[in-house]
Amino acid sequence: MAAVLIATKNKGKAKEFAALFSRFELEVKTFLDMEGAPDVEETGKTFEENAILKAEAAANAYGMMAIADDSGLMIDALGGRPGVYSARYAGKEKNDEANIDKVLSELEGVPDEKRTASFYCALAVARPGKETFTVSGTLQGRITRERIGENGFGYDPIFMLPSGKTLAQLSAEEKNKISHRAHALAKLSDALYSILGEEGKK
Numbered sequence: 001m002a003a004v005l006i007a008t009k010n011k012g013k014a015k016e017f018a019a020l021f022s023r024f025e026l027e028v029k030t031f032l033d034m035e036g037a038p039d040v041e042e043t044g045k046t047f048e049e050n051a052i053l054k055a056e057a058a059a060n061a062y063g064m065m066a067i068a069d070d071s072g073l074m075i076d077a078l079g080g081r082p083g084v085y086s087a088r089y090a091g092k093e094k095n096d097e098a099n100i101d102k103v104l105s106e107l108e109g110v111p112d113e114k115r116t117a118s119f120y121c122a123l124a125v126a127r128p129g130k131e132t133f134t135v136s137g138t139l140q141g142r143i144t145r146e147r148i149g150e151n152g153f154g155y156d157p158i159f160m161l162p163s164g165k166t167l168a169q170l171s172a173e174e175k176n177k178i179s180h181r182a183h184a185l186a187k188l189s190d191a192l193y194s195i196l197g198e199e200g201k202k
């Protein structure tokens with residue numbers, strides 16, 4: 001079976017990718033399964049640039065097809081912040097709880113209708129000797145005034161969907177139908193099937 005390496009150390013993403021990839025004939029590994037996986041510095045100005053940095057580092061290090069996800073939350077009232085800095089918003093140690101606290105305190109006093117936000121996900125596909133390419137997906141919502149729900153990861157407890165539920169109130173299955181990550185991956189599926197077809201013919 002062909003294999004793909006997801007260039008992430010984020011447990012929440014790794015779990016979502018395992019489920020999202022279950023329909024492909026693919027062995028899915030992440031950096032969490034690999035010894036000595038590189039710590040790739042996210043020096044890009046865009047999600048796409050960072051996704052490419054991570055995917056190419058993985059494809060080069062392990063000589064296999066690699067997919068990286070660079071994603072984040074963009075809040076309109078904060079001029080698009082935290083954006084590419086979402087993971088390290090409250091400090092470089094990447095603490096989801098501290099990040100949420102910082103967002104909630106910055107939005108104190110901002111009325112509901114001005115709390116609009118979106119998640120963005122860029123996926124980069126890198127293969128040894130081939131051109132890297134990217135796709136993206138988004139999800140629209142609104143930032144709550146407090147944490148609601150226990151599921152998911154990252155900013156999920158404060159991201160309210162038009163349905164009135166936060167992402168953290170959805171099951172993993174429900175989130176994987178609508179998320180920015182799912183939307184991006186859906187755009188990848190034709191390309192992946194054709195890559196897998198090619199590999200099958202080798």
Ligand SMILES: O=c1nc[nH]c2c1ncn2[C@H]1C[C@H](O)[C@@H](COP(=O)(O)OP(=O)(O)OP(=O)(O)O)O1
Binds near residue numbers: 007073153154
């Ligand atoms: O569905 C999501 N639900 C909630 N929060 C989310 C989601 N998707 C991204 N996020 C947040 C988490 C983190 O604060 C940042 C991603 O940062 P990002 O650099 O892409 O990932 P990361 O550093 O955690 O792991 P890695 O770079 O190893 O993939 O956006």
Ligand SMILES: [Mg+2]
Binds near residue numbers: 042087
């Ligand atoms: Mg990161």
